[in-house]
Amino acid sequence: MANKTILEVQNLTKFFTTPAGQLHAVDGVSFKIEEGKTLGIVGESGCGKSTTGRTILKLLEPTGGKIIFDGKDITSYSRKQMRPLRQEMQMVFQDPFSSLDPRQTVMQLISEPIIEHKLLKSKKDIEDRTLELMETVGLAERYINVYPHELDGGRRQRIGIARALAVNPKLIVCDEPVSALDVSIQAQILNLLKELQEKMGLTYIFITHDLSVVKYFSDDIAVMYLGQMVEKAPSDVLFANPVHPYTKALLSAIPLPIVGKEKPKRQLIKGEITSPVNLPDECRFMKRCDFADECCKKCNPKLHEIEPGHFVACTRVAEGTI
Amino acid sequence: MAEDLVLDIKDLVVHYETEDADVCAVNGIDIQISKKRTLGLVGETGAGKTTTALSILNLIPNPPGVIKNGSIHLDGKDILKMSQEDLQKVRGNDVAMIFQDPMTALNPVMTVGEQIGESIMLHQNISKQEAFEKAKEMLKMVGIAESRAYDYPHQFSGGMKQRVVIAIALACSPQLLIADEPTTALDVTIQAQVLELMKQLIQEKEMAMLLITHDLGVVAEVCEDVAVMYAGRIVEKGTADDVFNHMRHPYTEGLFDSLPNLKQRGEQLVPIRGLMPDPSDLPPGCSFAPRCPYATEACTKSIPPLKSVEGSKTHFVACTAYENPDFSLRRNENGK
Numbered sequence: 001m002a003n004k005t006i007l008e009v010q011n012l013t014k015f016f017t018t019p020a021g022q023l024h025a026v027d028g029v030s031f032k033i034e035e036g037k038t039l040g041i042v043g044e045s046g047c048g049k050s051t052t053g054r055t056i057l058k059l060l061e062p063t064g065g066k067i068i069f070d071g072k073d074i075t076s077y078s079r080k081q082m083r084p085l086r087q088e089m090q091m092v093f094q095d096p097f098s099s100l101d102p103r104q105t106v107m108q109l110i111s112e113p114i115i116e117h118k119l120l121k122s123k124k125d126i127e128d129r130t131l132e133l134m135e136t137v138g139l140a141e142r143y144i145n146v147y148p149h150e151l152d153g154g155r156r157q158r159i160g161i162a163r164a165l166a167v168n169p170k171l172i173v174c175d176e177p178v179s180a181l182d183v184s185i186q187a188q189i190l191n192l193l194k195e196l197q198e199k200m201g202l203t204y205i206f207i208t209h210d211l212s213v214v215k216y217f218s219d220d221i222a223v224m225y226l227g228q229m230v231e232k233a234p235s236d237v238l239f240a241n242p243v244h245p246y247t248k249a250l251l252s253a254i255p256l257p258i259v260g261k262e263k264p265k266r267q268l269i270k271g272e273i274t275s276p277v278n279l280p281d282e283c284r285f286m287k288r289c290d291f292a293d294e295c296c297k298k299c300n301p302k303l304h305e306i307e308p309g310h311f312v313a314c315t316r317v318a319e320g321t322i
Numbered sequence: 323m324a325e326d327l328v329l330d331i332k333d334l335v336v337h338y339e340t341e342d343a344d345v346c347a348v349n350g351i352d353i354q355i356s357k358k359r360t361l362g363l364v365g366e367t368g369a370g371k372t373t374t375a376l377s378i379l380n381l382i383p384n385p386p387g388v389i390k391n392g393s394i395h396l397d398g399k400d401i402l403k404m405s406q407e408d409l410q411k412v413r414g415n416d417v418a419m420i421f422q423d424p425m426t427a428l429n430p431v432m433t434v435g436e437q438i439g440e441s442i443m444l445h446q447n448i449s450k451q452e453a454f455e456k457a458k459e460m461l462k463m464v465g466i467a468e469s470r471a472y473d474y475p476h477q478f479s480g481g482m483k484q485r486v487v488i489a490i491a492l493a494c495s496p497q498l499l500i501a502d503e504p505t506t507a508l509d510v511t512i513q514a515q516v517l518e519l520m521k522q523l524i525q526e527k528e529m530a531m532l533l534i535t536h537d538l539g540v541v542a543e544v545c546e547d548v549a550v551m552y553a554g555r556i557v558e559k560g561t562a563d564d565v566f567n568h569m570r571h572p573y574t575e576g577l578f579d580s581l582p583n584l585k586q587r588g589e590q591l592v593p594i595r596g597l598m599p600d601p602s603d604l605p606p607g608c609s610f611a612p613r614c615p616y617a618t619e620a621c622t623k624s625i626p627p628l629k630s631v632e633g634s635k636t637h638f639v640a641c642t643a644y645e646n647p648d649f650s651l652r653r654n655e656n657g658k
Contacts, residue, residue: 044509045480152597153367182366182536187580187593194590209509216582216591253514255539257581259566268518269511272479 006035006171006203007056012065014048014055021278025051027227028065030303033220035170038197038204040218040235042211042250046273048227049207053173056205057089058082070170087117090164094176096156100148107144109159110134113166133162138192154185161192165200173205178213190217211254215239220309223247226276226284229303233310243312245289245322283315291322326357328497328530329378334392336373336382343602347373349554350392352628353532355498355547360524360531362545362562364538364577368598370554371534375500378532379413380404397497415445418491422503424483428475434461434486435471442493460489464519481512485519492523499524499531505540517543538577542566547636550574553599553609556628560637568654570631570639572614575651608642616643616651 014026026048033039041049054060056067058074067075074085093099100109111130120126131141137158148156157177164172174193178186190213196202208214214221215235222232223246231244242248249269271288283289283296296315303311304318316322336348348370355361363371376382377389380401394401396416404412421427429437438460439453448456458468464485475483484504491499501520505513521544524531533545541548542562549559550571558571569575576594596613599605605612607622614621621642629644631637643649 044511154597183538183577183580184366184594185597187582187591190582191591191593211510212582249511253510255510255513255517255537255543257538257542257566257578259542259562266514268514272481272512273509 004035005032006070007205008032008066008068009056010066010068012052012055012067013063014051014060015063018277024048024227024276024279026055027279029222029224029227029229030065031220031222031229031232033171033203033205035203036197036201037219038206038217040206040208040214040221041224042208042214042221043224044209044250044273046226046276047224048276049209049224050175052224053091053175053205053207057091057173059091087119087167088169089171089173090167090169092157092160092164092172092174092177095180096148096153096160097180099160100156102148105145105147106134106139106151106159109148110162110166113163117167119167129166133166136165136196137162138188152185153181154188157181157189158192161189161196165196169202171203171205173207175207176209177206179208179210186213193217211251223250226273226279228284228300228313229311230285230313231311232303237307237310241310243306243310243317244285244314245291246285249288291316295319327354328357328397329353329355329532330393330395331374331378332393332395334374334377334394335390336370336377337388337390338386339388340386345386345602346604347387347554347601348377349604351549351551351554351556353549353556355530355532357497357530358525358528359547360521360533360545361547361549362541363532363534363549363551364536364541365551366536366598368553368601369551370601371551372502374551375419375502375532375534378498378500379417379419380409381413411445414441414496415494416496417498417500418494418496420484420487420491420499420501420504423507424480424487425475425507427487428483430475433472433474434478434489438471438486438490438493441490445494456493457489460493461486463492463523464489481508481516484508484512484516488516488520488523492527495527495529497529499529500534501531502534503536504533506535506537513540520544538566538581550577553604554601555609555625555640557610557641558639559628560631560634564631564634564637568631568637569651570637570644571610571641572616572643572651573610575653576613578653608640616649618643620645 010030012026012029016023016025029052041052043049055062062075066073107130110133111126114120114126114129120129139158178189206214206217218235221235221238222229225246231247242251249267252267269288274287281300283301286292286296301313301315303313305311331353333350334348335350338345338347365371378394435454435457438457442453442456458471461471462468466485505516508516535541545562548562548565549556552573558565558574579592582591594613599609607624608626611617611621626640626642628638628640631639
C-alpha cells in the first residue's frame with residue numbers, strides 16, 4: 001500500500017495550434033505519484049501547470065505521451081470510457097466565485113455529482129450524504145438552502161471541495177485552490193485539505209504559484225518553466241538546496257514577512273517569460289539566466305538525477321560548471 | 323520632520339448608506355505619511371483599505387458613500403474642503419494612484435505613449451508632441467524601450483502593463499503615490515522587479531507612498547511604516563520593525579500565524595477562527611473580540627483607543643488586554 005503508484009505520467013505533451021504556430025503548453029512532462037502523497041507543481045503564469053492538470057484529467061486531449069491511472073492506460077480513453085473514472089479523479093478550481101452555478105443552492109451543488117454518477121437513489125440518502133459532506137468540509141447545516149452569492153470566498157471554496165469529495169475520489173487535482181482567498185481563510189482551507197488527506201488517504205496534485213503554500217503542503221515539488229519541468233525534488237530538498245538557476249531565482253523572489261534580521265539578499269531575474277510558440281532546440285530559460293553561455297544554445301537540456309530523487313534540467317549543472 | 327508631512331488624515335469616518343443598512347467601512351482612522359516614506363496598510367478583504375485610499379482623492383462614490391467626519395490634509399491643504407475644480411488639479415498631479423489590475427486600468431484603443439502623454443497634457447501646458455516625448459522618457463524610466471510608446475496595451479505582458487501604469491502615475495511627479503495592491507496580479511519574479519522599481523523611484527522622486535496590500539511579505543520588502551486595519555479601524559501601527567518584530571495586537575499575531583512558514587513544513591497552520599464581521603452590523607466594543615483568543619468580558623464593553631506601546635513614539639496598539647500590565651501575546655512569549 002505504502003508505495004503503490006496511483007498516477008504515472010510519461011512524456012506528456014499538449015500543443016495548441018495557433019495562427020503563429022505550435023504553442024508548446026506542456027512539453028514532455030513525466031512524473032509518478034504514490035497513493036496518499038502530494039505533488040506540488042509550481043511555476044509562473046503561462047508555464048503550463050494548469051494545462052498539465054487538465055490534461056491528466058483528460059479535460060483536454062493530450063497531444064502525446066502516456067497517462068497511467070491506477071494501472072490503466074487512460075491516454076486514449078473516450079469520453080464514455082472516462083465517465084466511470086471521473087469518480088476517482090476530481091478537481092478543485094481556483095476561483096470559487098465563477099466555478100459554482102449561481103442558480104443552484106448549496107444542497108443542489110453538492111448533491112449534483114452524487115446524482116450524476118448515480119451513487120445514491122433515494123432522496124433521503126442523497127440529503128443525508130450531502131449533510132455529511134457539509135460537515136466534513138466544515139459548512140454549517142444552516143447553509144443548505146443558500147445560494148453561493150450569499151457566502152464568502154472561503155465557504156464557497158468549501159463547497160467546491162465538498163463537490164469533489166462527493167464521489168469518493170482517489171486523486172484530486174487542486175488548481176490554485178487558495179489563491180483567491182485572504183490569508184486567514186487560506187490557512188483554514190489548507191488545514192482542511194490536509195486533514196482530509198490524512199483521514200481519507202487522498203492523493204493531491206497541488207498546482208500553485210505560491211511557493212510557501214506548496215512547501216507547506218507537498219511531499220514532492222516539480223518546478224515548471226515554459227511547458228517543461230526544470231527541477232523536481234522532495235519538498236525539503238528543493239527548498240534547502242535548489243539547483244536550477246530558475247528555481248533559485250523563484251525562491252529568492254518570494255517576499256518574506258521578515259524585517260531586519262536574517263533577511264537573505266534577493267537576486268532578481270531579468271526579463272519575462274518568453275513566448276511558448278515555435279520553440280527552438282535550446283535551453284528555454286537561457287535568455288533570462290545569469291549563468292547562460294554557449295553550451296546552453298546547443299540543446300534543450302533533459303532532466304537528470306543529481307542525487308537520489310532530485311532531478312534538474314540544466315546543461316551547465318550537468319557539465320558541473322555551476 | 324513635520325514639514326515633510328505629505329499626507330495627514332485625522333479621524334476619518336466613511337459610511338456607505340444604503341436602503342437596507344448603514345455600512346461602516348472606515349471608522350475613525352488617523353494616518354500620517356512623510357516624504358520618502360512608505361506606509362503599508364494591511365488587512366483582509368473588507369477591512370476598509372480601499373475606501374481609505376479612495377477618500378484621499380475624494381473619489382468615494384456618492385451616493386451611497388458619505389465621508390461623515392474627519393479631515394484629510396495633503397501638503398497642508400484640506401482635500402475635503404476643495405471644490406471639484408481644484409480636486410481635478412490635485413488628482414493625477416499631486417496624488418496619483420496605481421490600481422491592482424493593470425489589464426483593466428489601461429485604455430485598449432490608445433497607444434501607451436498617448437496614454438502617458440494624456441495625463442501630462444491635462445496638468446501641464448504643453449503640446450501633444452512634447453507630451454509624447456516626455457512619455458517616452460517616462461517609459462525609459464520604468465525600464466521599457468522608448469520605441470514601444472507606439473504599441474497598444476494588448477502588446478504588453480502583465481508586468482510591462484503595470485510598469486506603464488506606474489509611468490502614467492509618476493508622469494506629473496506627484497507628492498503622494500497611492501498603490502492599491504499593485505503587484506497582486508503579477509507573478510513572483512515580476513512582482514520582485516516591480517517592487518524594486520517602485521522602491522527606487524520613491525527615493526529618486528522624493529515621494530510618499532501609501533501601499534495597500536494583504537501580503538505581509540510585500541510590506542516587509544517595501545514599507546518603513548505599517549498600519550494594520552481591521553473592520554474599518556487601525557488596530558496596530560508602527561515602524562515595520564515594531565509591527566513585525568514586536569507585534570502587540572492579537573489580530574496582527576493571527577495574520578502572521580496564518581502564513582505558511584517557509585522554514586517549517588507540515589505543521590498545522592493556526593488560522594484566525596471565524597470571519598470578519600459584517601461592517602453594517604459591527605459588534606459592540608472591540609470588533610475583533612468575537613474572533614480573538616484572548617478576548618475577555620471587558621473587550622465587548624468599549625472600543626479600545628490606539629495607545630502608545632510602553633511610551634514608544636512610533637508604535638501604537640488598540641487592545642483592551644494591555645490594561646493588564648502582565649499581558650503579552652503567545653508569540654512574543656515563545657520568542658523570548
